[in-house]
Amino acid sequence: MTVCTTEQGAVRSSLSADGVAAFLGIPYAAPPFGPRRFRAPDPPQPWAGVRDATAYGPTVPHAPYAPPFDTLIPEDVIPGEDCLNLNIWTPAPEPGADLPVLVWLHGGAFSNGSGSASAYDGSAFARGGVVCVTLNYRLGSDGFLHLPGVPDNRGLLDQVAALRWIRANIASFGGDPDRVTVFGESAGAMSIGVLLATGLADGLFRRAILQSGACHHFLRPSSAALITDRLAAKLGIEPTLEAFVEVPLADLLPAQAELRAEVGARPDPALWGEAVLNMMPFEPVTSGLSLPGPDCGVDLLIGSNREEYRLFLAPTRLLDAIRDSGLRATMAAYGLNPDEALPVYGATRPTATPGELLSAVATDWFYRIPAIRLAESVPGSHLYEFAWRSPQFDGRLGACHALELPFVFNRLHDPSYTPLLGPHPPQPLADAMHKAWLSFAKTGNPGWPAYDTTTRTTMVFTEAPTPEDDPRDQERLLWEGVR
Template identity: 90%
Template sequence: MTPRTTVCTTEQGAVRGRLSVAADGCVASFLGVPYAAPPFGPRRFLAPGPPEPWRGVRDATAYGPTAPHAPYAPPFDTLIPENEIPGEDCLNLNIWTPAPEPGAGLPVMVWLHGGAFSNGSGSASAYDGSAFARGGVVCVTLNYRLGSDGFLHLPGVPDNRGLLDQVAALRWIRANIASFGGDPDRVTVFGESAGAMSIGVLLATGLARGLFRRAILQSGACHHYLRPSSAALITARLAEKLGIEPTVESFAEVPLADLLPAQAELRAEVSARPDPALWGEAVLNLMPFEPVTAGLSLPGPDCGVDLLIGSNREEYRLFLAPTGLLDAIPDSRLRATTAAYGLNPDEALPVYGTTRPAATPGELLSAVATDWFYRIPALRLAESVPGSHLYEFAWRSPQFAGHLGACHALELPFVFNRLHDPSYAPMLGTRPPQALADAMHTAWLSFVKTGNPGWPTYGTITRTTMVFTEAPTLESDPRSQERLLWEGVR
C-alpha cells in the first residue's frame, strides 16, 4: 500500500510529510525540516543563519542529521535514549500535528532535549510527538548545537550558540507553525535536564521573550551555568588536549573525528579530577559545556510565562547505581561533597538520615546531590514566579535491583506516553504503570491548553506539590526539613 502523504508550506518552500491514520486519530509528521543554515564551513561557531529556500516540494518523511556528539560512556549509552544521524544540515526540527492545515489554531509544544549540553537529539524515537498530537496539540522537537560547537567559550564569536539555535528555532516556529495547524501565540516550550536548564537561561535573560507563552521545566532550572573565567579554563584544557591554540581558527581546523573524542575525554577528566583550579565552577556539576554568563537572576513575577516545574525524587541515582558507585562511596566523600555544596555536614547529614535511617553514604550523597542539582533550583524558580505549578516524580524503577529508584530522566517515557518504546526498556523494566503515564501525559496536555495541569499553584505557605506515583497525590511541602537546610545556600 502506498504511504499517505500531505504537504504544508513554509517560508522556505513546501514540505511533504507522512500521514498516519489510526482508530484514535490522524497524525501528520514532518521530519528533518531545516530552521537554520548548516553551521559548518564559514558559519562554524557563528550565530545561526537563516535556512536556504528550496524549489519544489522537500521530502520530510525521515529524520534529518543530528548535531555532532560523542556517544555516552557505558553504561549510560544503553540507558539514555539517543541516536546519531550524520550530515551538516543538523539545525532541523520535527513536527507532529493532527490538523496539517492553516487556521486550525492548535496549541504548540516545543521540546528541548537533555544530554548535559553535549549529547542527545530531538530525533530519537523516545521523543516521538504522536501522542501529544493525538491529544490535540502540535508537537515540535529540534536539534541544537552541542559540546564545543554549541557552548565552548571562544574569543571573537558569540557564546551560547546552542541557545541561539533554540531561539532561531522558536522564531521559525512563530513564522511557520500556522501552516501546520498551530497557533504561534500559544507556544509552550518544554525540556528536560539540559533542555530545562536552557529554558531557565532563556527565561532569566529574556533571549526568547515573546516567543513562548508557557514553559515546562523537567529536572532543570536557572542555576546551571559557567562564568567566563571558568569557561576559559575549559577552553584552554581542551585546546591543550588537541595540541592547538585556544582560538576559533584552530578549533575550526580540528576534524570532528578528533574533536568529539577529546570532548568526551574532557568530561571524564572533570569527573576524575574535580579540582577547582583546573575547571572552576564545573567541578560542582561536572558539566564542562553549558551556558556561559556572568550571572543569572531568577526571572521574577513579570516574566509573563506560565510555569510548570519539577524534579524526580532520586535524580542522582542515575549517576551512581548503574556504575556501582552507590554502594562504594566512602563517608569521607559524602562529607566533602556536602561541604562543597555549601552545607555543614555535621548539621545536614543527620537531617537527611532521619528519613533514611539505613542509608549508605552513597544513598545519602544521592539525596544531597539531587537537592543541589535539581529540587532546590526548581523550588527557587517556583518561588520567584507566583502562580507556578510544581510536581515531583516519585515512581521507582525496579532496575538494578531497585537501586535506580526515581532517577534522572525516568519521567520521560511517562510524559511522552511511550512506555513501550524499546529505548526506554533498560530504565523502565517490564511492567511500568500505564495509569501513571496517562496521568502525567494528560497533565502536560492540560497545562499546554489551559495553563493549569490540574492541581493548585505553588506558594510559600502551602508549597503544594503534585507527587507522581502509581497513585498521584498532592503533598504540602515534601521533606520540609531538608528544604530548610538550603535557605541562603542554594
Template identity: 75%
Template sequence: MTVRLTRQGAVRGRVSPDGVVSFLGIPYAAPPFGPLRFSAPALPEPWTGVRDALCYGPTPPRAPYPPPFDALVPEDVRPGEDCLNLNVWTPAPEPGAGLPVMVWVHGGAFQNGSGSTSGYDGGAFARDGVVCVTFDYRLGTDGFLHLPGVPGNRGLLDQVAALRWVRDNIAAFGGDPGQVTVFGQSAGAMSIGQLLLLDEARGLFRRAILQSGACHHFLRPATAAGIAAHLAAELRIEPTPEAFAAVPLAELLLAQGELRTELRSRPDPALWGEALLNLMPFEPVRPELSLPGPDDPGVDLLVGSTREEYRFFLVPTERMDAVTEERLHVMAAAYGVDPEQALPLYRATHPAATPGETLAALATDWFYRVPAIRLAEAVPGSYLYEFGWRSPRYGGRLGACHALDVPFVFDRLHDPCYAALLGPEPPQALADAMHGAWVSFAKTGDPGWPAYDTDTRSTMMFGPEPGPVADPRPEQRALWEGVR
C-alpha cells in the same frame, strides 16, 4: 501524504493510521559548518518544489555517551551537515486551526542527545490535540565552548532560532504561535531556565515546563574560558575559533569525550571551577545566577524533578557503593551545607541509608529539587511537581531516577529506547496522569493541581497514587535557605 507551506518552501509529510501527520527533518537554520562554523544560526536556504519531510534529518556531531549510559540512554546518529532541523507532529487540521503548540528541548548534559530519538515521538501529543515540535541544536564545542570573537551560547541561539521558526511557520501546521509551551528535561530544562532570561527569546513562548533543571546550572565567563584553554592545550592548538575549526571533527569529538572523563577523574578546583560540582564542562555561560522576577518573563511555569534523580549517576556505575562516610562529608561541605547539620536531617528520613544513598539524596536536592523550588518561588503562580515512581531496574536501586519521567510525559512507555530504565511493566495509569497534566497545562495554563506558594508549598506527587502534597520534606528544603 500531505503538504504544508513554510517560509522556506513546501514540505511533504506522512499520515499515520491514527490520523496524526508527521513532518520530519525540516531545516530551521543553515548548516553550521564552513564559514558559518561557530557563528549565530543563519536562515536556511529556500527551496523550490515540494521537499520530502518523511524521515529524520542529520544529528549534530557529538561524542558518544560513555558506558553504562550509552545503554541507558541510547542515541541515534545520522551524519550530515544539515543538522539544525526540526520535526512536527500535528492532528492535521487545516492551517490556522489555532491548536496549542509544545516545543521539546532535549537533554544530554549539553554534549549529547537529539530531538529525533524515537522516545521523543510527538504523536501522543498530536493525538490529544497539541501540535508537537522537537529539534536538534549544536552541542559541545560547537554549541557551548566559550571562544573569543564569536557569539557565545550558540546552542541557546539555535534554540531561539527554532522557536522563531515555530513563530513564523507553525500556523501552517494548525498551531497557534501565540500558544507555545516550551518544555525540556535535564540540559533541556536548564536551557529553558536561561531562555527565560534571554532577551532574544522574549515573546517566543507563553508557557514553560522545566523537568529536572532550572536556572542554577551555568558557567561564569572565566571558568568557561579556562576550560576552553585547557581543551585547546590538550589538542595542542590556540584557544581560538579558527584553531578549533581546523581540528578534524573525529579528533575534536574524541577530545570532548576525554574532557568529560577528566573532569571526574581529576577534580582540580583551580582547573574546573564551578563545573567541578556541575560535572558538565559545556554549559551556558552567564556572569552570575539570575532568577526571573514576578513580572518577568511573563510566562506560566511548571517545574519539578524526580524523587531520586542522582541515583541515575551512582547506581549503574556502581559508584554508590564506593562512597565512604568521609567522602559524604566532603561532598556535603562542597555543596555548601554543614555536614553535621545536613546529614542527620537526611538520615532522619532513611535511618538505614548507606553513605552512597545519603549522597544520592543530598545531590538530588542540590542539582535538581532546590533549583526547581527557587524558580517556583521567584515566579508567583508557578506549579511544582515531583516524580516518585521507582524503577525496578538494578534490583530496585535505580529508584525514581533522572530521566525516568520522560517516557511518562511522552506516553511512550513501550518505546525500546526506554526499556533499560523502565523495566517490563511500567504503569500506564501514571503515564495517563502525567501526560494529561502536560497537555492540560499547554492548553489552559493549569495542569490540574493548586499553584505553588510559600504558605502551602503545594507539590504534585506523581507516584502510585498521584496527588498534591503540602511541603514535602520541609526540614531538608529549609536546610538550603541562603545556600542555593
C-alpha cells in the same frame, strides 16, 4: 500525502493510521559548518518544489555516551551537515486549526542527545490535540565553548532560531503561534531557565515546562575560559577560534568526551572552575545566577525526580563505593555543614548508606532546590515531583534522572526506555502525567493548585498521584541562603 507551506518552501508528509501527520527533518537554520562554524545561526536556504519530510534529518555531531549510559539513555546518530532541523507532529495540518504547540528541548548535559530519538516521538501529544515539535541544537564545543570573537551560547541561539521559525511557520501546520509551550528535560530545562532569565526568547513562548533543570547551571566566563584552555591543550592547539576551526570533528569529539571524564576524575577547581560541581564542562556561559521575576509573563510548570542522582551512581556501582568521608566532603562543597545536614537527611533514611545519602543531597543541589527557587520567583508556578521507583538494578535505580520521560511522552512501549523502566511500568501513571502536560499546554493549569511559599503544594507523581504540601520541608530548609 499531506503538504504544508513554510517560508522556505513546501514540505510533504504522510498521514498515520490515527490521523497524525509527521513532518520530519525540516531545516530551521543553515548548516553550521564551513564559514558558519562557531557563529550564530543563519536562516535556512529556500528550496524549489515540495521537499520530502518523511524521514528524520541529520543529528548534531556529538560523541557517544560513555558506558553504561550508552545503553540507558536513548539517542541516535544520523550523519549529514543539515543538522539544525526540527520535527512536527500535528493532528490538523492546515491553517486555521489554531491548536496549542509544544516544543521539546532534549537533554544530554549539553553534549549529547537529539530531537529525533524515537523516545521523543510526538504522536501521543498530537493525538491529544496539540502540535508537537522536537528539534536539534548545537552541542559540546560547537554549541557552548567560550571562544573570543564569536557569540557565546550558540546552542541557545539555535533554540531561539527554531522558536522564531516556529512562530513564523507553525500556523501552516495547524498550530497557534501565540500558544507555544516550550518544554525540556535536564540540559533542555536548564536551557529554558537561561532563556527565561536572560530574555533571549522573549515573546516566543507563552508557557514553559522545566523537567529536572532550572536556572542554576551555568559557567561564568572565567570558568568557561579554563575549559577552553584545557581542551586546547588536549588538542595541542592555541585557545583561539582560528585554531579550533581547523580541528577535524573526528579529533574534536573524542577530546570533548575525554575532557568530560577528566572533570570527574580530577575535580580540581583550579583546572575546571565551577564545572567541578556539576561535571558539565559545556553549558551556558553567563555572568551569574539570575531568576525571572513575577513579571516574566510566562506560565511555569517545574519539577524534578525524587532520586535523580541515582542514575549516575547505581549503574556505575558508585552507590556502594562512597564512604562517609566522601559524603561529608560533597556536602561541604555544596555549601552545607555536614554536622547539621547529615542528621536531617538521615532522619527520613535511617538505613541509608553514605552513597544513598549523597544521592539525596546531590539530587537536591542539582535539581530539587533550583526548581523550588524558580517556583518561588514566579508566583503562580506549578511544582511537581516524580516519585515512581524503577525496579531496575535490583530496585536501586529508584526515581532517577530521566525516568519521567516515557511517562510524559506516553511511550512506555518504546524499547529504548526498557533499560530504565523495566518490564511492567504503570500505564495509569503515564496517562496522568501526559494528561497534565496536555492540560498545561492548553490552559496553563496542569490540574493542581499553584505553588506558594505558604502551602508549597507539590504534585507527587506515583502510581496514585497526590498533591502534597512542602515535601521534606526540613531538608529544604537546610538550603536556605545556600542554594
